[in-house]
Amino acid sequence: MRLAIIGYGNIAKTLVEQLQKTSYLPLESLCVLTIPERRDEVLLSLQTDYIGLAKVIRVVTNSYDLIADEPDFIVECAGHDAVEQYVPSILMAGKNVLVVSVGALATRSIEQRLKTAALKGGAKLTLVSGAIGGIDLLSALNSVEDLQVTYKGIKPPMAWAGTPAQDAIDLGNITSATMFFKGTAKEAAIQYPKNANVAATLAIAGVGFEKTQVMLIADPNVISNRHEYQVRSLISNYSICLENMPLKGNAKTSILTVYSILREIKNYISPINI
Ligand SMILES: NC(=O)c1ccc[n+]([C@@H]2O[C@H](COP(=O)([O-])OP(=O)(O)OC[C@H]3O[C@@H](n4cnc5c(N)ncnc54)[C@H](O)[C@@H]3O)[C@@H](O)[C@H]2O)c1
Known part of the structure; x- marks a missing residue:
């Protein structure tokens, strides 16, 4: 397998760590796209910390070099701006991309650019289920009247630090679950872009950004990131509640996200998909 990863932050590093524990190795090649300032550091980390991971390791700083590496599986885990910056040209070159920064698609113009590029290139953009589950069911129901x-997104108070939540409530001193945002997935994506991935995934799979209702809550009594959602329809009603452990070094990100990328890689390799 020729794997390419866009970004080399918490999710990418944990993905590489987990891949090294799997039986799909060695990869034919691993190509990582990073910002130019981090090129040498990323290359050194991959060559010293992950010996045996791939027969060939390359670190590139633009999408053209990534395409030239001829990857057969590309994962974006670099952020919303990176989706806009690289993914359209990669799709246009006929390469499929698995996107982790799903919240980027909350901006209609970006979603449209990605759609047009995928159609022009004959490529597919897949949105990872990430930190949430049950997306197969929600997506199956999305034409139902x-x-x-x-x-409801519930995280420990400090996981909301650096977001508008810190102006809305006293994150350091709340003693019980406190809701600081109630609105649509569209509004959540604009005000809380770094936490918008789950709401965006639910919106895209289900009833869209304007109709998906979102509540964001800081709770000093939880240690995990909790994602709850309820679906009501004429065909099926269901509720899901996930308690996800955060990634080392990033309280905002659930480690489950990495496992959902691994699932996509497993399905790519395996003759039977599930
Ligand atoms: N779908 C989900 O459920 C879900 C869950 C968690 C996180 N995410 C998203 O996944 C993405 C990655 O998360 P993370 O925790 O690894 O973040 P992170 O900040 O730890 O890592 C991002 C990395 O991308 C790099 N980067 C940023 N801009 C770049 C660019 N233009 N070109 C190349 N590299 C660039 C940064 O240097 C950084 O190393 C974020 O967008 C996050 O919102 C999605």
Whole structure:
């Protein structure tokens, strides 16, 4: 397998760590796209910390060099701006991309650019289920009349530091679960872009950004990131509650996200997909 990863932050590093524990190795090649300032550091880390991971390791700083590496599986895990910067040209070159920064698609113009590029290039953009589950069911129901989706994102107070939540409530001193945002997935994506991935995934799979209801909550009594959502429809009603452990070094990100990327890689390799 010729794997390419866009970005080399928490998710990418944990993905590489997990890949090294799997039986798919060695990869034919691993190509990482990073910002130019981090090129040498990323190359050194891959060559010293992950010996045996891939027969060939390359670190590139633009999408053209990534395409030239001829990867057969590309994972974006670099952020919303990186989706806009690289993914359209990669799709246009006929390469499929698995996107982790799903919240980027909350901006209609970006979603449209990605769609057009995928159509022109004959490529597919896949959105990873990431930190949430049950997306197969929600997506199956999305043409059903009267579908309603309500999502609650509950994290420890400090996981909301650096977001508008810190102006809305006193994150350091709350003693019980406190809701600081209630609105649509569209509004959540604009105000909380770094936490918008789950709401965006639910919106895209289900009833869209304007109709998906979102509540964001800081709770000093939780240590995990909790994602709850309720689906009501004429065909099926269901509720899901996930308690996800955060990644080392990033309280905002659930480690489950990495496992959902691994699932996509497994399905790519395996003759039977599930
Ligand atoms: N779908 C989900 O459920 C889900 C869950 C968690 C996180 N995410 C998203 O996944 C993405 C990655 O998360 P993370 O925790 O690894 O973040 P991170 O900040 O730890 O890592 C991002 C990395 O990308 C690099 N980067 C940024 N801009 C770049 C660019 N233009 N070109 C190349 N590299 C660039 C940064 O240097 C950094 O190393 C984020 O967008 C996050 O919002 C999605």
